[in-house]
Amino acid sequence: MSVHTEVALAGLRLRNPLILASGILGSTASLLVRAGSAGAGAVTTKSITKEPRSGFENPVIYELEYGLLNAIGLANPGMDFFKKELKRAKQLLRIPLIASVAGSRPEEYADLAARAEEAGADAVELNLSCPHVKGMGLDVGHDPKLVREIVEAVKGSVNCPVLAKLSPNVTNIVEVGKAAIDGGADVLVAINTVRAMVIDVDSKKPVLSNKYGGLSGPAIHPIAVRCVYELYEAVGDTVPIIGVGGVMDWRDAVELMLAGARAVGIGTALYTYGLKAFKVILKGIVNYVKEQGFRNLMDITGLAHKYS
Numbered sequence: 001m002s003v004h005t006e007v008a009l010a011g012l013r014l015r016n017p018l019i020l021a022s023g024i025l026g027s028t029a030s031l032l033v034r035a036g037s038a039g040a041g042a043v044t045t046k047s048i049t050k051e052p053r054s055g056f057e058n059p060v061i062y063e064l065e066y067g068l069l070n071a072i073g074l075a076n077p078g079m080d081f082f083k084k085e086l087k088r089a090k091q092l093l094r095i096p097l098i099a100s101v102a103g104s105r106p107e108e109y110a111d112l113a114a115r116a117e118e119a120g121a122d123a124v125e126l127n128l129s130c131p132h133v134k135g136m137g138l139d140v141g142h143d144p145k146l147v148r149e150i151v152e153a154v155k156g157s158v159n160c161p162v163l164a165k166l167s168p169n170v171t172n173i174v175e176v177g178k179a180a181i182d183g184g185a186d187v188l189v190a191i192n193t194v195r196a197m198v199i200d201v202d203s204k205k206p207v208l209s210n211k212y213g214g215l216s217g218p219a220i221h222p223i224a225v226r227c228v229y230e231l232y233e234a235v236g237d238t239v240p241i242i243g244v245g246g247v248m249d250w251r252d253a254v255e256l257m258l259a260g261a262r263a264v265g266i267g268t269a270l271y272t273y274g275l276k277a278f279k280v281i282l283k284g285i286v287n288y289v290k291e292q293g294f295r296n297l298m299d300i301t302g303l304a305h306k307y308s
């Protein structure tokens with residue numbers, strides 16, 4: 001019995017549910033294409049801002065046994081430059097190209113999204129873990145009203161599907177997810193990195209130049225599972241969810257799918273295992289689905305809710 005690996009995601013058709021997460025290998029067309037050749041079902045670019053950003057000073061990344069701490073500071077060449085990479089990636093890729101955009105105001109997100117679509121993006125992902133100028137150091141994703149306004153503005157400026165990528169650093173992720181849906185989001189993506197800090201005991205200083213960073217990898221996986229579970233409980237199948245966070249092997253991916261994810265993003269695992277992670281993880285998911293007697297990968301989405 002063969003298993004169907006295709007996944008439908010708000011009009012996008014993915015050959016399999018594994019998506020290159022934003023910020024890892026997504027900074028040039030050739031890296032995006034390499035992820036596609038390695039077996040990804042779709043690829044997401046690094047988050048692109050209006051102006052080029054050099055990011056924070058080194059050190060910007062710190063490896064832990066249980067994950068990665070990073071504060072890159074949204075280093076990217078800006079949309080004027082990146083449009084060329086998007087055009088080239090679109091020409092070469094045979095899978096959906098998702099452009100991640102980052103800003104601070106609704107109009108800024110709307111303008112970036114429109115330019116990304118014009119350059120060839122098949123969907124736009126809104127990175128809502130960006131500094132909120134008026135918000136005393138909080139991310140835009142903390143404010144449900146602002147999230148709704150951002151998504152609404154973007155929906156008014158593009159025709160392609162709009163993905164809202166939620167921050168886990170909030171008290172109630174469902175409230176923010178619902179605000180994104182009210183604004184018209186076609187897909188929810190959960191989660192971005194978890195705000196964290198590591199201090200070096202010899203120098204007695206935080207290890208990152210920015211002091212605070214975003215934690216990814218195995219340490220955050222149970223947080224991602226909880227967030228996806230809560231979101232699915234609230235929205236069911238009405239809006240598909242992409243689960244991201246600490247997917248290192250097929251079990252982690254299946255867990256997110258059982259919690260409610262229709263597709264799964266992979267980031268830190270690519271640092272640890274390289275691009276072969278896509279094929280290895282997909283094979284494991286397919287075997288599991290087959291053993292469980294299903295014919296379709298999408299059949300396991302949300303199943304944990306039936307058994308809880």
Ligand SMILES: Cc1cc2nc3c(=O)[nH]c(=O)nc-3n(C[C@H](O)[C@H](O)[C@H](O)COP(=O)(O)O)c2cc1C
Pocket residue numbers: 021022023024046047068070072074100127165191192193215216217218220244245246247265266267268269
């Ligand atoms: C080095 C690094 C850079 C990242 N850059 C971005 C980014 O530009 N935009 C974004 O939305 N998420 C970014 N992320 C977050 C990832 O897309 C993902 O949500 C998070 O790392 C959790 O997944 P993982 O545990 O599989 O890495 C970054 C993560 C890492 C490790």
